[in-house]
Amino acid sequence: MKITDRFYKFKRDLNKWSLFLVLIVAAVAIPILTVIFKLFDGPGESWAHIVNYVLVDYLVNSFVLSLLCSVFVIVFGVTTAWLVSRFEFPFRKQLEWLLILPLSIPAYIMAYSYAGIFGYSGLFSSAIELLGIENFSIDFMNIYGLSFVLSISLFPYVYVSSRTFFLAQATNLLEASRMLGITEFKSFFKLILPLARPAIIAGLVLVLMEVLNDYGAASYYGVSTFTTGIFRSWFSLGEPETAIYLSAILLVIVFGLIIFEKWQRRHIKFTSAKTSKQQHNSRIKPTKRKQIVFSLICLLPVFMGFFLPVTQLLFWVSQTFTKVWSIDFIGITLQSFGIAFLTSLMTVLIALLLLFFSKWNKIGFLKTTSKLGVMGYAIPGTIIAIGVLIPSIYLDKWLIEQGITSKLVLNATLIALVYAYVVRFLAVAYQPLESSSLKIDKSLSDSSKVLGKGNFRTFFKIEFPLIRAGLLSAFILVFIDILKELPLTLIMKPYNVNTLAVKAFEYASDEMVRSAALPSLLIILTALVPAIFLNKLLLKNANNSYHKKPH
Secondary structure, X not given: OOHHXXXXXXXXXXXXXXXXXXXXXXXXXXXXXXXXXXXXXXXXXXXXXXXXXXXXXXXXXXXXXXXXHHHHHHHHHHHHHHHHHHEOOOOHHHHHHHOOHHHHOOHHHHHHHHHHHOOOOOHHHHHHHHOOOOOOOOOOOXXXXXXXXXXXXXXXXXXXXXXXXXXXXXXXXXXHHHHOOOOHHHHXXXXXXXXXXXXXXXXXXXXXXXXXXXXXXXXHHOOOOHHHHHHHHHHXXXXXXXXXXXXXXXXXXXXXXXXXXXXXXXXXXXXXXOOHHHHHHHOXXXXXXXXXXXXXXXXXXXXXXXXXXXXXXXXXXXXXXXXXXXHHHHHHHHHHHHHHHHXXXXXXXXXHHHHHHHHHOOOHHHHHHHHHHXXXXXXXXXXXXXXXXXXXXXXXXXXXXXXXXXXXXXXOOHHHHHHHHHHHHHHHHHHXXXXXXXXXXXXXXXXXXXXXXXXXXXXXXXXXXXXXXXXXXXXXXXXXXXXXXXXXXXXXXXXXXXXXXXXXXXXXXXXXXXXXXXXXXXXXXXXXXXXHHHHHXXXXXXXXXXEEOOO
């Protein structure tokens, strides 16, 4: 097609929804573009020192941490997912959703709990002394302890993605394998595991992005990673330029992970599968001894990832409740919930606009561009915070120079914090909304428009009632993520505002980790809801599966 023809087609298809769509995508892209453009200003004075003495530590520690976490989460996640999907054993139904609960505990809170369990006079030391063993301790405050803490907190990502595949995988393949005399064990390693690889890697990439984004646990355990380096460069050295250079390296690693995950899934498509009844009938009932072993294998990560740390927190709360519970603490709790509530509403609204503006827009390539608007969740919170902080400072300076205002109106205010949250969690809201909207029969909307109803009337009369469940799930998921978020909140929060996550981190940083238990427990109790909700969604969608295309 000639350039002139393309131009006339573009001019014909351009409408107001196209412009609104571009505005939203541009607003969301500002933090990333800021980091990229600031690279041209050059690094700070300490960059040479960091390259010569510290950067290798950041790279090695991040690599070792990612490697150890990968091994742990695959062992925990894949093994448990296979057992609950393939075998019948005592408490299987309960363990199915209990295995998701560790996801409700933020990694930094898990880190505080395990530091207490293995610390002086902790649960581990007490148990060892009861056994008559003295002067024995385990040094948990190192990269290996951090790897374990992150793994036991994040393995449900791999468990969920693997279980989705195992629930829906072709049972007839296993039956054919069994008819050929191949044992269950061999079939798993030779047939099922290779087919499940893309699903496992999809969950693993989420784990690795969370590991690279972690600040609270790594900082508390004294392990130098890219995220701790970004914080140190910005706040301790006072060099935002150096922090941006480190952010750029981290950004390249994260995008590399995303590209790798997309490449792994290039031959994957969704297809229908057997019903849950057929899956139930296909489960194997092993011998009594194996049933007990399978139950214990599945119970172990639940015990280590939920019951043990929560027990430690409850013990600390019993010791510090009267000291921590105060008017100020109630105020922080209300502030935390209020910010999460307000921001969740805004995030869901913008995700809704992004989704439907994209549908109402007629320009083809803009529909693809809209996907850029939901890339924020893949970007570590520290990078988004820096990408928001720099333009807000420039804009404030410009407003003051123009005489429009005499004080800061963006930097270190709730406006900037909410904007950063929206950029970070827009994808979390967008995905459930998109899934709900895809289930709407297109002929319903088309019929409404044929009858002369506009986009808005069609949306409110037909589409909105059909996506209410998606709206609710989007709101809950964003609300919980905001409540748990730490690195971004630490950088962006106004001076007179505090949240439960930041308060727990402050207590732990001030060597008052017992006092951190109450805000930590409140976060966990609130996060339990989406963990259970996630399990219901998983069961509901079990009829969709990954299927590999024939080459």
